[in-house]
Amino acid sequence: PGLARAFAVERWPHLGAEARQKLADLRREARAGERRAAHPIYGLDRQEEAVAAARKNVAAAGLTAEIQILHGDATRPLPIPVEPPGLLVTNPPYGDRLKAGGQQGMKTFYFQLGESFRRLEGWRMAILSGNKAFESAFHRRPSGRHELWNGPIKCELLSYRVGGTRRGE
Secondary structure (H helix, E strand, O other): OOOOOOOOHHHHHHHHHHOOOHHHHHHHHHOOOOOOOOOEEEEEEEHHHHHHHHHHHHOOOOOOOOOOEEEOOOOOOOOOOOOOOOOOEEOOOOOOOOOOOOHHHHHHHHHHHHHHOOOOOOOOOEEEEEEHHHHHHHOOOHHHHHHHEOOOOOEEEEEEEOOOOOOOO
């Protein structure tokens, strides 16, 4: 919550000392309320540049003990422990900027993603999709759906539970 951030009010002649004291108290209170993540947090991307940028952001946030960023392909077995319960949150490519394969290539990718995620028995998933072909190619019926926007792109946040044999479970 901006614990290391300086605020302009701290330099105001009339309020500076009082503001610094109040902010110091608030920072102390916030630090006292900090807690460790209850479960491991992993980030995964197949592009080295994205992995490097994410690692830099994690370090800047002081969360290197909490979050591990890995290089990998989500359509392959995930390089993380998959014991349940777990929560997978992802925003797969929509296909807008990808040239190779067009819409058919995206459907193949979504199918492979679905096959890979079937291994996550007992997990929940939240998938932000901006491609209408996602759901049919993923071959799972979501248990929940929320329409929203990712910048100018109309998307759906789809919720899934992995397990059982019926569609949607």
